[in-house]
Amino acid sequence: MTHVAVMGAGNWGTAFAGIMADAGATVRMWSRRQEIADQINEGCNLEYLPDLRLPDMIRATTDPEQACADADIVVLAVPSQTLRTNLETWGSAMPADAPVISLMKGVELGTTKRMSEVIAEVGGVEQERIVIVSGPNLAPEIALHQPAASVVACADMATAEHVAAAVATRYFRPYTDTDVVGAEVCGATKNVIALAVGMAEGMGFGDNTKATIITRGLAETTRLGMALGAHPQTFLGLAGVGDLIATCMSPLSRNHSFGVRLGRGMTVDEATAQLRQTAEGVKSCQSILALGEHHEVELPIVEQVVAVVRDGLPVTEVGPKLMARDLKAEKQGTPLPN
């Protein structure tokens, strides 16, 4: 039987622990807070996913050593901006040879590192062991066992196949890939595009506007990913278009909901206080823009989101700024996949 350690007991960590248990594994979760560990051990994570009944093979602890003991697979499910500190705290608890699944969708502020780069640097994990799971996977829907699929990407295809077999259930279908960079760029950037779509919705704009932001958001995501060496087809797959649609259109998305609040006139602090959940795009927009600047890639929508959340630009000025940009050919700077 496979033993899995899930480090992080929030929305996605808990739903993903459920997937792995349903796929036949025993799971030990690491929770920062004792009361959440206690709730999980009683069969329900009331704070994050009250509707998901957790089976007995999922146990929780606040001790990282206990969580990781004898783990065949480790799953990391913490906010992107705390991953570095979390890894430092866990230290030698992490096993030296097990595959490490990254569920995070963000880029580190300050360093502009992708999550796999942080895991390699701080956790000392080789690229062949780092596996990205990314796709249209809103945790509350997965918790209800609604069918969904995801990309399982690893530099080493054999490891991707091994992990895919370990996460496949009747409601969760993995597709393997080796494009780690592409999966990570898609996952992080779609959160920023969802903020922009949410802003538009909050201001009262309709589906033409939202579809325009999604499509041009895909164009800038593809440009950035390709500059970093990603495969162009990744952006048309589950981690790309799939997740972009789910996150930009769903009221369950924290990033979308955060954007809606900004569009209705709330400040970032007000929206943060009201949502009280991780909306990764609010921080990652800044590191993604910095990454774009470093690689000389134009990211106009990301740039406007940064202007709103970091610099306080009124949301009403975003649309006019984007619409007044120089006219260009649609495919300029965004090669199509072969």
Ligand SMILES: NC(=O)c1ccc[n+]([C@@H]2O[C@H](COP(=O)([O-])OP(=O)(O)OC[C@H]3O[C@@H](n4cnc5c(N)ncnc54)[C@H](O)[C@@H]3O)[C@@H](O)[C@H]2O)c1
């Ligand atoms: N929720 C989803 O539907 C979903 C789906 C796919 C990917 N993701 C990604 O997975 C990652 C985790 O998301 P989530 O939804 O589980 O987030 P969450 O906010 O629901 O949970 C985060 C967990 O990390 C813990 N944590 C550990 N150290 C922390 C610290 N220093 N500060 C704050 N929290 C700390 C929290 O206690 C909590 O248990 C994110 O990168 C997110 O983009 C989420």
Ligand SMILES: O=P(O)(O)OC[C@H](O)CO
């Ligand atoms: O709730 P969000 O906005 O973090 O999005 C959740 C997932 O990433 C959707 O796939």
